[in-house]
Amino acid sequence: VLYLFCAALTEHKILFLSSSYQRLTDACRALLAIMFPLKYSFTYVPILPAQLLEVLSTPTPFIIGVHSVFQSETQELLDVVIADLDGGTVTVPECVHISLLPEPLLQQTREALSMVLDPELEVADLAFPPSTISASSLKIQDKEIRAVFLRLFAQLLQGYRWCLHIIRIHPEPVIRFHKVR
Numbered sequence: 060v061l062y063l064f065c066a067a068l069t070e071h072k073i074l075f076l077s078s079s080y081q082r083l084t085d086a087c088r089a090l091l092a093i094m095f096p097l098k099y100s101f102t103y104v105p106i107l108p109a110q111l112l113e114v115l116s117t118p119t120p121f122i123i124g125v126h127s128v129f130q131s132e133t134q135e136l137l138d139v140v141i142a143d144l145d146g147g148t149v150t151v152p153e154c155v156h157i158s159l160l161p162e163p164l165l166q167q168t169r170e171a172l173s174m175v176l177d178p179e180l181e182v183a184d185l186a187f188p189p190s191t192i193s194a195s196s197l198k199i200q201d202k203e204i205r206a207v208f209l210r211l212f213a214q215l216l217q218g219y220r221w222c223l224h225i226i227r228i229h230p231e232p233v234i235r236f237h238k239v240r
Contacts, residue, residue, distance in 0.1 A: 061159070061172075062151065062159075065160065071138075072121050072140065077127055077145050088105065102121035106126075107123050115139065171210075222237050
């Protein structure tokens with residue numbers, strides 16, 4: 060999930076494969092949901108019809124879902140990150156370099172996600188673990204996952220105001236992003 064998240068943020072091509080149309084739609088929508096508060100502004104097609112498979116050769120970034128029947132047509136794509144939802148694998152081609160999160164944030168996000176998805180890990184090494192550990196309902200788990208990614212964005216973007224450069228020579232001040240800072 061973090062590879063796909065970072066690939067989407069760094070504007071790579073992402074292709075979901077599954078034999079279930081519902082799973083394709085859910086995976087595409089989930090990737091967009093964890094990017095909140097950012098909005099994905101490139102091509103987004105949760106279920107690509109067979110007649111439009113040539114769209115996968117476009118040079119622009121995309122998030123597209125394709126039925127796994129057409130997996131053989133996707134083998135020749137060299138610059139596309141492929142997430143096989145049925146097999147649970149993410150394939151990153153050699154020519155694609157995905158910039159991951161900075162190290163302290165990456166480890167914190169992994170730990171937070173693992174605690175949400177598998178809460179038993181928190182008490183697994185305790186000598187006297189509590190007798191019952193209840194897993195969150197799916198609705199609560201969804202909100203917890205969204206909170207993990209929202210916290211990640213808050214940590215990534217904290218202090219952004221230090222990078223704003225205000226130019227006051229015009230009648231209205233102009234604000235530019237100072238990349239060096």
